[in-house]
Amino acid sequence: MSTHSYYRPEDTQYDVDADVLFGRLREHLDGESLIVHESGLRPYECDGLSAYKQLPLVVAIPENVEQLQAVMRVCNELRVPVVARGAGTSLSGGALPHPQGVLLSLAKFNRILEIDDRRRTARVQPGVRNLAVSEAAAPYGLYYAPDPSSQIACSIGGNIAENAGGVHCLKYGLTVHNVLSARVVTVEGELVEVGGTTPDSPGYDLMALMIGSEGMLGVVVEATLQLLPQPIAKEVLLASFDDVGAGGRAVASIIGEGVVPAGLEMMDGPAIQAAEDFVGAGYPTEAAAILICELDGAEDEVADLVERVRDILTRQGATEIRVAHDDAERQRFWAGRKAAFPAVGRISPDYYCMDGTIPRRELANVLTRIAELGEQYGLGVVNVFHAGDGNLHPLILFDANVPGEMDRAEELGGEILELCVRVGGTITGEHGVGSEKINQMCVQFQTLELRQFHAVKEAFDPERLLNPGKGVPTLNRCAEFGKMHVHAGELPHPELERF
Amino acid sequence: MSTHSYYRPEDTQYDVDADVLFGRLREHLDGESLIVHESGLRPYECDGLSAYKQLPLVVAIPENVEQLQAVMRVCNELRVPVVARGAGTSLSGGALPHPQGVLLSLAKFNRILEIDDRRRTARVQPGVRNLAVSEAAAPYGLYYAPDPSSQIACSIGGNIAENAGGVHCLKYGLTVHNVLSARVVTVEGELVEVGGTTPDSPGYDLMALMIGSEGMLGVVVEATLQLLPQPIAKEVLLASFDDVGAGGRAVASIIGEGVVPAGLEMMDGPAIQAAEDFVGAGYPTEAAAILICELDGAEDEVADLVERVRDILTRQGATEIRVAHDDAERQRFWAGRKAAFPAVGRISPDYYCMDGTIPRRELANVLTRIAELGEQYGLGVVNVFHAGDGNLHPLILFDANVPGEMDRAEELGGEILELCVRVGGTITGEHGVGSEKINQMCVQFQTLELRQFHAVKEAFDPERLLNPGKGVPTLNRCAEFGKMHVHAGELPHPELERF
Numbered sequence: 001m002s003t004h005s006y007y008r009p010e011d012t013q014y015d016v017d018a019d020v021l022f023g024r025l026r027e028h029l030d031g032e033s034l035i036v037h038e039s040g041l042r043p044y045e046c047d048g049l050s051a052y053k054q055l056p057l058v059v060a061i062p063e064n065v066e067q068l069q070a071v072m073r074v075c076n077e078l079r080v081p082v083v084a085r086g087a088g089t090s091l092s093g094g095a096l097p098h099p100q101g102v103l104l105s106l107a108k109f110n111r112i113l114e115i116d117d118r119r120r121t122a123r124v125q126p127g128v129r130n131l132a133v134s135e136a137a138a139p140y141g142l143y144y145a146p147d148p149s150s151q152i153a154c155s156i157g158g159n160i161a162e163n164a165g166g167v168h169c170l171k172y173g174l175t176v177h178n179v180l181s182a183r184v185v186t187v188e189g190e191l192v193e194v195g196g197t198t199p200d201s202p203g204y205d206l207m208a209l210m211i212g213s214e215g216m217l218g219v220v221v222e223a224t225l226q227l228l229p230q231p232i233a234k235e236v237l238l239a240s241f242d243d244v245g246a247g248g249r250a251v252a253s254i255i256g257e258g259v260v261p262a263g264l265e266m267m268d269g270p271a272i273q274a275a276e277d278f279v280g281a282g283y284p285t286e287a288a289a290i291l292i293c294e295l296d297g298a299e300d301e302v303a304d305l306v307e308r309v310r311d312i313l314t315r316q317g318a319t320e321i322r323v324a325h326d327d328a329e330r331q332r333f334w335a336g337r338k339a340a341f342p343a344v345g346r347i348s349p350d351y352y353c354m355d356g357t358i359p360r361r362e363l364a365n366v367l368t369r370i371a372e373l374g375e376q377y378g379l380g381v382v383n384v385f386h387a388g389d390g391n392l393h394p395l396i397l398f399d400a401n402v403p404g405e406m407d408r409a410e411e412l413g414g415e416i417l418e419l420c421v422r423v424g425g426t427i428t429g430e431h432g433v434g435s436e437k438i439n440q441m442c443v444q445f446q447t448l449e450l451r452q453f454h455a456v457k458e459a460f461d462p463e464r465l466l467n468p469g470k471g472v473p474t475l476n477r478c479a480e481f482g483k484m485h486v487h488a489g490e491l492p493h494p495e496l497e498r499f
Numbered sequence: 500m501s502t503h504s505y506y507r508p509e510d511t512q513y514d515v516d517a518d519v520l521f522g523r524l525r526e527h528l529d530g531e532s533l534i535v536h537e538s539g540l541r542p543y544e545c546d547g548l549s550a551y552k553q554l555p556l557v558v559a560i561p562e563n564v565e566q567l568q569a570v571m572r573v574c575n576e577l578r579v580p581v582v583a584r585g586a587g588t589s590l591s592g593g594a595l596p597h598p599q600g601v602l603l604s605l606a607k608f609n610r611i612l613e614i615d616d617r618r619r620t621a622r623v624q625p626g627v628r629n630l631a632v633s634e635a636a637a638p639y640g641l642y643y644a645p646d647p648s649s650q651i652a653c654s655i656g657g658n659i660a661e662n663a664g665g666v667h668c669l670k671y672g673l674t675v676h677n678v679l680s681a682r683v684v685t686v687e688g689e690l691v692e693v694g695g696t697t698p699d700s701p702g703y704d705l706m707a708l709m710i711g712s713e714g715m716l717g718v719v720v721e722a723t724l725q726l727l728p729q730p731i732a733k734e735v736l737l738a739s740f741d742d743v744g745a746g747g748r749a750v751a752s753i754i755g756e757g758v759v760p761a762g763l764e765m766m767d768g769p770a771i772q773a774a775e776d777f778v779g780a781g782y783p784t785e786a787a788a789i790l791i792c793e794l795d796g797a798e799d800e801v802a803d804l805v806e807r808v809r810d811i812l813t814r815q816g817a818t819e820i821r822v823a824h825d826d827a828e829r830q831r832f833w834a835g836r837k838a839a840f841p842a843v844g845r846i847s848p849d850y851y852c853m854d855g856t857i858p859r860r861e862l863a864n865v866l867t868r869i870a871e872l873g874e875q876y877g878l879g880v881v882n883v884f885h886a887g888d889g890n891l892h893p894l895i896l897f898d899a900n901v902p903g904e905m906d907r908a909e910e911l912g913g914e915i916l917e918l919c920v921r922v923g924g925t926i927t928g929e930h931g932v933g934s935e936k937i938n939q940m941c942v943q944f945q946t947l948e949l950r951q952f953h954a955v956k957e958a959f960d961p962e963r964l965l966n967p968g969k970g971v972p973t974l975n976r977c978a979e980f981g982k983m984h985v986h987a988g989e990l991p992h993p994e995l996e997r998f
Contacts, residue, residue, distance in 0.1 A: 208707030229757035258728035300799030
């Protein structure tokens with residue numbers, strides 16, 4: 001993809017003297033912990049959303065909480081923006097650097113501090129990889145439930161910032177349901193504790209507020225995660241449909257009848273073909289859609305659920321239903337799904353992965369409408385998604401070397417997100433808003449609600465130094481985007497107009 | 500109980516002209532919707548924590564959202580405190596009126612607006628009783644999981660304000676896990692939407708922030724609740740122990756081995772005796788402790804769980820284990836537990852119901868220490884609680900007619916809460932902070948964290964009109980209580996010192 005400029009004038013009104021900043025940070029960070037030369041900065045210029053690229057002024061890589069606090073104090077004193085970064089796998093550009101700011105890498109916060117098998121918790125640093133938590137918990141028969149596709153690489157800190165999900169969040173929840181407490185460094189460099197390991201916590205729920213806040217309220221330096229016992233039994237079904245609508249109705253029916261699968265994924269025809277060509281999972285390439293349904297629990301319970309789901313799938317017109325015979329076949333059923341994104345990468349020079357959520361009953365309608373929009377924009381769209389949650393991931397195919405195609409892809413992406421809002425859904429399922437969806441926030445929310453978000457931000461970061469320009473749009477941005485709701489012509493909080 | 504004065508000078512610095520207020524409210528509320536005479540105000544002078552009594556200036560009972568918004572606009576303009584009240588069953592004094600304020604009753608917001616059996620949601624007004632939601636959902640095979648003991652009377656709005664729990668929150672979560680979205684009237688009288696029915700919501704998680712905020716951030720006027728399918732099968736076990744410690748260890752062991760009961764309750768000897776005398780549930784009155792364990796799920800799964808739990812109980816030294824044979828016996832097992840509070844009311848002129856949470860492994864230690872504290876204060880303590888969550892409800896027995904006993908009961912209650920904090924727990928499990936535990940918040944939190952709470956409050960209610968004096972203590976109060984943590988002798992946010 002070619003590069004777009006991202007920041008707006010109001011996001012960049014900082015007056016930073018790079019030499020002063022560098023000198024002050026050098027008091028706390030030695031040698032390789034502080035990067036200032038362009039060649040060293042280059043690897044940090046973007047995250048998983050490579051459409052936007054921006055070099056930071058410096059990259060700081062503190063080794064411990066004290067150093068990190070020192071960096072925050074310097075930045076707070078000098079009014080320097082700070083963008084925290086975990087593994088940099090964000091698909092919404094949440095970790096895009098700020099041109100006048102410090103890119104704060106949590107790469108050295110990579111230790112699992114404690115696995116407590118009695119309380120079933122893991123205390124970890126934010127740079128720990130998602131999958132590493134489950135690996136460390138495995139000897140105790142435990143695991144960490146949220147499992148984004150990037151789990152081999154993405155970090156817990158990034159998962160918290162974006163409220164990451166995954167295939168299993170249908171049954172086991174998003175990051176917000178699986179993080180108990182955290183130690184957070186504020187913009188002033190103070191260390192505070194939020195949340196707790198008991199079911200209720202007194203005071204306002206700052207833990208939930210911190211999750212999904214995209215590094216805009218504080219920097220998590222330690223988190224206590226809830227672990228779950230590994231399920232005793234597991235079965236995976238693969239069902240084919242000769243039209244996408246029937247697949248969508250089967251999804252609604254499974255959930256509607258009270259079954260909560262551990263995972264319920266859907267792929268459309270082009271996705272099936274691409275995955276099959278890539279990994280040879282044995283998928284039915286003639287199908288218009290497949291559903292992959294994982295059921296877990298106790299042995300008898302799972303056996304019972306398999307029969308109930310098989311019944312529902314049959315009633316909803318599945319043309320073929322397979323149940324994996326053993327673990328090898330279960331993994332094969334999943335292999336195509338897990339390889340779907342790189343598989344699509346093989347059939348198109350570029351693709352743009354969207355993320356929106358809709359009510360399940362709208363699945364068939366929305367998929368039809370997305371196909372129409374794709375035709376209108378002259379771009380192919382492949383669908384691979386968490387159907388049980390109504391969490392869509394349309395992949396828009398384009399060629400960045402064809403002039404105008406990337407802009408068309410972004411425009412089509414925006415239209416798809418707005419379609420999600422119109423049918424009662426949201427512009428994100430698990431990737432967050434970041435820089436990618438900032439304009440669509442103007443469609444999702446009324447002005448009053450955006451103002452309330454800004455007021456909350458002010459409670460944590462009054463100088464707007466933490467990840468400025470991400471997550472919540474300024475009202476100016478919305479006005480220019482042409483989607484700002486004006487409430488009865490009045491602006492009830494004029495003091496907030498500076499946002 | 501005799502009456503304590505509650506409000507501190509800084510909680511009451513409002514300059515309200517009652518006649519002006521009454522005149523302005525009368526423009527929007529007719530006849531019985533506005534109460535000003537003392538006889539009419541009297542029923543509102545306290546909630547379930549009758550130790551504190553306070554008449555409000557007026558009681559406003561709006562009939563619809565527009566009237567409620569008008570009340571808020573008048574109060575905001577005249578700088579009048581507003582205390583929202585549902586059914587008034589709070590045990591922490593969350594709905595104690597303010598002497599210069601409006602008591603805002605949600606009694607007329609009592610309609611269930613919609614049960615959507617496909618999405619499994621209930622859209623309700625805040626004055627709807629908790630149990631009424633499950634009753635309305637029952638024809639669809641659905642129910643609303645949080646079930647506080649007061650569920651026949653308490654309202655959904657109050658449940659949201661206090662993040663209510665109940666017997667089944669061990670498996671199915673607190674209110675925060677079961678409310679999807681809400682319409683909230685701000686202190687300025689504006690209507691905003693928070694949360695959403697899709698798994699993730701963009702922007703900061705204002706829904707989680709609102710839940711448990713004790714009416715201090717806004718007034719909920721409508722909520723969309725998640726409904727769950729009724730479990731297919733259910734079994735209840737009753738196990739006896741000849742010492743409380745063994746019962747505590749059995750609880751830790753059940754959870755530790757990966758069983759998640761639908762409910763796991765414990766009663767100590769005095770509670771067993773009182774309950775048995777009252778309802779004749781057939782409890783083993785010679786036992787030092789009993790556990791009641793409810794297991795639910797699919798038929799085979801539950802049968803399997805019963806055997807696993809029976810094994811664990813035996814290994815942990817249960818002296819007797821009974822499994823209810825039928826629904827009548829299951830209800831009998833629960834009858835004593837559900838009647839425990841009124842049963843204790845029969846053996847003591849007064850009792851004070853505490854609510855704190857501790858790590859499960861501390862159960863035996865903390866129960867022993869509570870007994871010692873009781874002896875030290877010369878007051879009996881009876882324990883009935885949600886053992887699986889580590890959520891204690893010690894009932895302190897006293898006689899308010901004996902001079903000094905009520906003060907001693909409150910002091911003992913405070914010591915018990917502080918003990919919970921010391922062992923790594925919290926001062927609330929499900930009753931909230933309200934007015935009752937305001938001083939113990941100074942023990943639970945550092946000054947920095949209290950400041951962060953106040954900053955969040957400021958983002959919603961800068962003039963501090965919503966339920967002032969509850970939930971989060973002023974730093975002055977903590978200083979006087981003698982428990983304020985001072986951070987390195989510095990107050991990093993001097994602008995917040997007015998709190």
